[in-house]
Amino acid sequence: MLRISIAVSRLLDRGVAQAEEIMGMKIHQKIVNSCLTLFITVGVATHINAHTGLKESVPAADSRVQVAPSHIELIFTGPVRLIKLVVVGDTEPQTNFSPASEPESVYRIPAAGLSNGEYDVTWAAIGADGHTMADSFRFTIDLNAASSAP
Structure with missing residues (x-):
């Protein structure tokens, strides 16, 4: 047992x-x-x-250019619908901007009448996820620097 x-x-x-x-x-x-x-x-x-964001701009943020640009270019990290672009400076530049109907990654907006001075570019866009983003950057046009260069 x-x-x-x-x-x-x-x-x-x-x-x-x-x-x-x-x-x-x-x-x-x-x-x-x-x-x-x-x-x-x-x-x-x-x-x-x-979220998608601004990758690059032409003119570049905080840049000093010696030739007045004929356009403002915004390059995003992905497709967005640009809904606002305002350029403010010493003169009243003419931008030919209307809100985008389709999302794109690159926007090239004609800008006429830019001369010497500082310019602030303010933009707003809607990303593919519906997220609204906005930012601004500044650049300077110095036409005199080109003529005074050796």
Whole structure:
């Protein structure tokens, strides 16, 4: 009887050990799956929240140019719908701007009447995700610098 009791005890111990091992594996697998889900969710959310922005402008922000530009060029990191462009400076430049109906990555807006002085360009656009963005930059036209260069 004692031998049967010992045998049953060993079987139970082995069964408990196997059960604990299996449970441990299941818990470990759940932790791994949870971590993967978290990383994927954060990665997708980060990608979704990455808004389009202004990549470059011509004339460049804070630049000093020696020739009056014939246009203002805005280059975005992705397609946007430009809804506003205002150029303000010492003179009243004429910009031929009307809000865009289709999203584009590059906008080239004719600008006539630019002469010596500082200009502020203010723009607003709507990104593909519906996010409205707005910013401004400044550039300076110095026609005298071109004639005084050696």
